[in-house]
Each structure stands twice: as C-alpha cells, then as structure tokens.
Amino acid sequence: MQSPNTSSRITAVLIALFVVFLWATSWVLIKIGLEHIPALTFAGLRYSLAFMVLLPGLFLTRNHPGLRTLPKQSWIKLIFLGLLLYTITQGSVFLALAYLPAVTVNLLWSFSTIAVALIGIRFLGEQPTSLQWIGVVLATLGALIYFYPVSFPSNYQIGIIVSVIGVLANAGASILGRDINRSGKIPPLIVTVISMGIGSIALLTTGISLQGITNIGLQGWAIIAWLAVVNTALAFTLWNLTLRTLSATESSVINGTMLIWIPILAVIFLGEHIKTREIIGLIIAGLGILLVQIRRIHRLDQ
Secondary structure: OOOHHHHHHHHHHHHHHHHHHHHHHHHHHHHHHHOOHHHHHHHHHHHHHHHHHHHHHHOEEEEEEHHHOOOOOHHHHHHHHHHHHHHHHHHHHHHHHOOOOHHHHHHHHHOOHHHHHHHHHHHHOOOOOOOHHHHHHHHHHHHHHHHHHOOHHHHHHHHHEEEEEEHHHHHHHHHHHHHHHHHHHOOEEEEEEHHHHHHHHHHHHHHHHHHHOOHHHHHHHHHHHHHHHHHHHHHHHHHHHHHHOHHHHHHHHHOOOOHHHHHHHHHHHHHOOOHHHHHHHHHHHHHHHHHHHHHHHHHHHO
C-alpha cells in the first residue's frame, strides 16, 4: 500500500503534467486564433481577462491587506515585472507565432533558461558550472542542427527577431521575479495578480492602438475565454498547489516536457511537419537546456 506522502506526490506529479499539457495546448489555440485576431490585441485580451478572473481571489484571501503597505520600491519592481513578463514577453510570443511555426517558436523560447543562466552571472553572481557550459554548447548545437541550412525568408526573420526580444525580456523577468520572491516580503498571489494586471492592461492598450480590434467572432472569443480562464487562471492555481509537494527539480523537469508536447500537438492539430534532422536538433537542444537547469534548480531544493 502506498503511503500518504507517496500518494500525494504521485497526485502532484499528475496534476503538474496536466497543467504543462494545458500550457502546451495554448500554443495550438493561439495559432488558430491568430487567423482572425491581431497578435498584440489577442495577447492583451487573454491576460486582461485572466487578471479579472484572478483579481477576486486576491480580495477573498488574506493577501489584499498587504497591498496598502507595499513600499514604493516594491510597486516599481512589480510594474517592471508586469511590463517585462506580460507586455513584452507574452506580446512577443503571440507576435512570433504569427510569423513562425509553433515548433520553431517553442525551440527558440526554450533558450530563456540559458539566457537566465548567463544574465545570472552579472546580476545574481551565479557562476555556471562546467556541466552547464556543456549544456549551453549542446543547446546551441541542437538549434543549429534544427535550423540548418541557416536561410530564412523575410517573415521568418521578423519572427526570429521578435523571439529574441521576447527571450531576453523573459530572462529579465525571471531574474526580477526571483529577486522579488526571494525577499519573501510580497505574497506570491499579489506578485502574480498585480504584475499581470499592469502588464496585461499595457499590452491590451498597445494592441488596440497599433492593431485595433477586428470582428473576433464566436470561435475567437471562445479561444480567448478558454486561454484566460482555463490555461491561465486555473492552470496557475493548480501549478501553485503542486509546488507545495514537488521539489524545484521535479517541477522544472515536468515543465520541460513542453518541448515534447508542443511539437506533437503542432503536427496533429496544425499540420506542421518536422523533419528527422529537426527532431534530432530538438532532442539535443532539450538535453542541453536540461543540463543548464540542473545546478540552478538543485540549489533551490537545498
């Protein structure tokens, strides 16, 4: 018979896998929605709605009194986190998916882990180990194999440039988010809801200003609602529940399965084609990215 601890750990693993699968389906739904909805407006609507869904939860818990006591410096950090994590990063994801296949964007976005490790040298004083440098080399080699021969049409070039901007913004948000959460002064729910509110409103405003709102239609609104309520608000809540049981290492490895799920879903539902060379590149890059994470997430488990 399984012990209660073993049973709860298995349950947490299954829930975490389900959440990651939900997040992987987001890329498919975004690609479908982009056929009728402008990218930045689409992203702004998703996260603004998710913010409105999460906001009541903030006031139904004991977290909201902390809002009144937040110092000015904390508000500044939350504003920057929101702009980096949602306005720039998520806006870049949607824009990149408008120009590139989901599998390609997924590979490029996985390099956020490497960017965090390299930026961490300067801002966190975290020196990469020899194993992590090997991981960087493997991930780069995998990307070169995937993209070989390196020759892109103009729309791919735009998508890659947007992806690089998004990866750097995501890395910066990870560093800033770690700094905010490491202090332990602001409850995680406040960090998430406030940064999402600030970032999503800025993103939606930018999207409407630059791209406007087209006739979204019933399917479009259904996709936006699903992404906001299920793949963002619900998935975020479930993921936080699993973090009470799983170690940082386990959570990181499970989250890394998106590199597997997204290509599978893209082939099945989007009709994207993956060559044998590209599969080899994805595997090598995935192994390299896992090696980069090992030391960092091991420290979090101590």
